[in-house]
Amino acid sequence: KDAFPEATRSFRERIAKGEALGGVLPEAFALAREAASRVLGERPYDVQIMGSVALHSGKIVEMKTGEGKTLMCVAAAYLNSLTGKGVHIVTVNDYLAERDAGWMKPVYSYLGVSVGVIVAGLDNEARRKAYGCDITYGTNNEFGFDYLRDNMQIDVAEKTQRGFSYCIVDEIDSILIDEARTPLIISGAGEDDTQRYYEVDKYAELLDEAEKNPKTHDYPDEAQGETIVGDYKLDEKSRRVSFTDAGMLKIESILLKHKLIEGSLFDEGNFEFVHYFTQAVRAHTLYKNDVDYVVKDGEVQIVDEFTGRILEGRRYGDGLHQAIEAKEHIRIAERNRTLATITFQNFFRMYGKLSGMTGTAETESVEFDKIYGLEVSVIPTNMPVIRVDENDEVYLNEKDKWDAICAEIAAAHGKGQPLLVGTVSIEKSEHLSALLTKRGIRHEVLNAKNHAREALIIAEAGAKGAVTIATNMAGRGTDIKLGGNPEFRARTRAGTEAEPEQY
Incomplete structure (x- = not known):
């Protein structure tokens, strides 16, 4: 076990003496793969190693959902952390930042690399400490707002960030295309x-x-x-x-x-x-x-x-x-007055090397190349895809569509198949919920009104007969395991049994 941090120190010395990261890549990737195998019991597949090589090259990796992007990026993050300049791994929400960091931290620790997490509610000292780590997980909003706050500081010692060397953006199409023009704004009273x-x-x-x-x-x-x-x-x-x-x-x-x-x-x-x-x-x-x-x-x-x-x-x-x-x-x-502002597009351009991963990037490859100079690399699946993507069905009116959706849900639910239904708004999700309630079909609704229960709802979305209505992409990046999540269920039950009875 002690040999892993020792090897990391050896890599750092070689890079400090001028050796390129590419020269260390085969050994560093092999070490990261072995660490993941020993700590998590999950040995990255060859396709995941291919993905990591593409990330290190500053490309966008497109991998199908469920192919293991969270584990895939570990080798690239580890290799780039050896420069000592820090690696930022960006996710779409605080839950994913904490989950991914907690999940992969044992692997990084085994390799002798430190990990920090930036989430809402941290004070300046905690943020400075997290940014001082070799690898820092956080959301696009937190990284962006910290940059704005740092630029408003009078004393340089009060700054929390230490530079923008290398960044891996999870769900990169959502952050760099969909939200590219969204301005982050810090305001004061007007x-x-x-x-x-x-x-x-x-x-x-x-x-x-x-x-x-x-x-x-x-x-x-x-x-x-x-x-x-x-x-x-x-x-x-x-x-x-x-x-x-x-x-x-x-x-x-x-x-x-x-x-x-x-x-x-x-x-x-x-x-x-x-x-x-x-x-x-x-x-x-x-x-x-x-x-x-x-x-x-x-x-x-x-x-x-x-x-x-x-x-x-x-x-x-x-x-x-x-x-x-x-x-x-x-x-x-x-009304507030704008004190500092930046768009995600301008913020992420500051990184010396930018890369990302998503399940859908090839369709936006022209935009990525034109705006950010990023190339999209499509990684094949580890096993042949057996999922069937059916054609769209179009109905003459909305009532017929809702009736057909409810009939489809009832048929699948009757067979015990778990269902995930996507809707475009809270209004539509609640309308569908009312229709299912009339038919006596038990279901969960996941939207902005009850996002606090998101992890619980998504964890059980794959259970037998489960019906989950989700607004748009709520739950993006969370794991849906077929058969439900026994560990989550056991913890919830243990917690419930420990609570005093209410009368």
């Missing part, structure tokens, strides 16, 4: 204009959407001399609102009638009401409760469109969040 949001919200529904051409379903083209009837136009794809000339005049008359302005809407100090009306109309027409956000404990909480999870502590910018709070008739929080 001006208090909460009353204006309440005032404007009362009158937002007096404005009418412009009429569309019934044949083309598009708005009339003013450049072609067509007349627009209505107050505003919506761009649902980019979620924007633009007012027509008639709409601007209507806003002005509403504000004058209710004595909210004096003079013209276009006078200095009055025109900002257009911004308040824009956000109010967006809140009422483009952002829906239980789809884009949930109202919980008197707060508007954003639902991540990619994972179906609640984005804790996140708020829509530019006054949109306040407009939604006014729409939902709850207390409006004061």
Whole structure:
């Protein structure tokens, strides 16, 4: 056992003397493979070693779900940690960061390499210690916010991060493509204009959407001399609102009638009401409760469109969040002023070497190459794929579709087959839940409203006869074991039996 840390020290000395990482790769990978075999009883397959080589080369590895990406990245992380500059392994949520770090830490420790985890709620000292480790696991949000906080420090000694040498991004398509333009923002208190949001919200529904051409379903083209009837136009794809000339005049008359302005809407100090009306109309027409956000404990909480999870502590910018709070008739929080911001796209470009892994990357290979200069490497499965991917079924109306889904679920459930049903929103998941309840089919619902039970629900999703409804990609990266998870079940039962009875 002592020979493993000794070998690690020997590798570090060779690299410090100028030997390239490639020269150490065969021995380091063999050592990591043997350590995993001894500690976890899992010897990485050849395809996993291939994946690790691709990661070390700064490529994106596409491996099918269940092929073992968590174990696959260990060899690449170990090899790159030998430089002493630190390796960051990025996951999509805190649960996965803690799970992966805890799961692989015994292997790294056996090799003589230290592991840290960055999750929400850590103080500066704990973060500095985690970043000081050879390998640091954490979420994209935590790494990004720590970078922003470090750049706001007055004293260099207060910084937590020590540089950006090598990074492995798990679910890289979700983080670098889907969320690439999502800005991370640190804000401070701004001006208090909460009353204006309440005032404007009362009158937002007096404005009418412009009429569309019934044949083309598009708005009339003013450049072609067509007349627009209505107050505003919506761009649902980019979620924007633009007012027509008639709409601007209507806003002005509403504000004058209710004595909210004096003079013209276009006078200095009055025109900002257009911004308040824009956000109010967006809140009422483009952002829906239980789809884009949930109202919980008197707060508007954003639902991540990619994972179906609640984005804790996140708020829509530019006054949109306040407009939604006014729409939902709850207390409006004061508007904040941006102090520091960065997008994921710009943040991850700072790394000297960037790599990643996912089950779906080839379809976005052009974007990865164009934006990040990253090549996608598709790794074959260890055994031939026997899963059958059926064709899509299309129905004339939604009722027929729901009936067919319920019939399919009932048939599979009757045979004892576990089922996982994906839905696009909380609203749809709750509708399906109600339909299954009517049919007497027991099931679990996993969405942003009960994400705290995520691990428990997902752990049992593979049990005989289990039916799990999941919003979008909630549960992404968690293990679903056929037959359920006996260890998880035993722990839960032991915990329940230890609790005092409630009367």
